[in-house]
Amino acid sequence: MELTAWLSLLSICILGAMSPGPSLAIVIRHTLGGGALKGIVCAWAHALGIGIYALITLLGLAVLLKQAPLLFNGIALAGAAYLAWLGWQALNAKGGVQDKLDSGKQASWLTAARDGLAISLFNPKILLFFLALFSQFVKAADTVSGQALIVLTPLLMDGLWYTLVALMLSHPRVLPKLRANAQLIDRLSGIVLILLACRVVYTTLWS
Numbered sequence: 001m002e003l004t005a006w007l008s009l010l011s012i013c014i015l016g017a018m019s020p021g022p023s024l025a026i027v028i029r030h031t032l033g034g035g036a037l038k039g040i041v042c043a044w045a046h047a048l049g050i051g052i053y054a055l056i057t058l059l060g061l062a063v064l065l066k067q068a069p070l071l072f073n074g075i076a077l078a079g080a081a082y083l084a085w086l087g088w089q090a091l092n093a094k095g096g097v098q099d100k101l102d103s104g105k106q107a108s109w110l111t112a113a114r115d116g117l118a119i120s121l122f123n124p125k126i127l128l129f130f131l132a133l134f135s136q137f138v139k140a141a142d143t144v145s146g147q148a149l150i151v152l153t154p155l156l157m158d159g160l161w162y163t164l165v166a167l168m169l170s171h172p173r174v175l176p177k178l179r180a181n182a183q184l185i186d187r188l189s190g191i192v193l194i195l196l197a198c199r200v201v202y203t204t205l206w207s
Contacts, residue, residue: 006149009137013154016129017161022083022196024165025189026119029090030112031166032178032185039166041109042116047159049120054151057130072124073204079122080200086115087193090186120158124200 023046031039120126137150169178178185 005137006153009150009153010157013157014161016154017158021125022086022123022193023116023119023162025192026086026115027162027165028169028178028185029189030115031169032175032182034112036166036170038109038112039170040163042112043162043166044159045113045116046120046162047116047155049117050126050158051151051155052121053126053130054154056127058147058150072127075122076124076200076204079118079124080197080204082118082122083193083200084197087190087197090190090193092190123196124204125196 027039027042027046030042169175
């Protein structure tokens with residue numbers, strides 16, 4: 001892969017990682033509820049999902065998946081249901097950040113990893129992102145090293161960005177202020193997740 005092509009890929013991956021959405025909401029919630037390490041676990045589990053989508057695109061399976069509407073729509077609707085469930089939990093604070101802080105309990109490492117991975121795999125917007133923008137770089141990956149870059153670049157950029165987010169949010173000057181507003185953060189993240197779930201259902205069934 002030529003340097004100019006890789007730099008273009010890198011810039012797209014960075015912009016994609018930095019765009020706010022449910023992924024950011026999940027990393028924030030696990031950082032507030034469990035500290036920097038839980039946020040980082042969530043971040044790299046999310047990055048693993050991104051790497052899986054990159055590999056799927058590289059193998060040409062993303063196009064096949066898009067051409068199988070029943071399978072694609074099934075994955076999209078399952079993802080919407082999961083997003084809505086997470087949003088409902090956040091809105092009702094059952095298992096949310098506020099309850100975790102009040103009880104002194106923290107979400108498990110497995111829960112942080114599960115949420116991070118599921119948010120990336122069950123968000124059809126990410127698959128469409130790879131289909132629309134990422135697939136153009138697959139042709140440039142005509143060597144094993146180029147193919148490795150195709151998979152590792154989005155994975156590493158996503159993981160590093162959300163690791164930085166978790167570290168910034170867990171700073172001693174920042175974390176207490178955020179935790180003081182944990183209930184508001186629960187509510188906002190819940191609204192974001194439910195709205196995204198509704199959007200996924202609408203675009204899947206009626207567009």
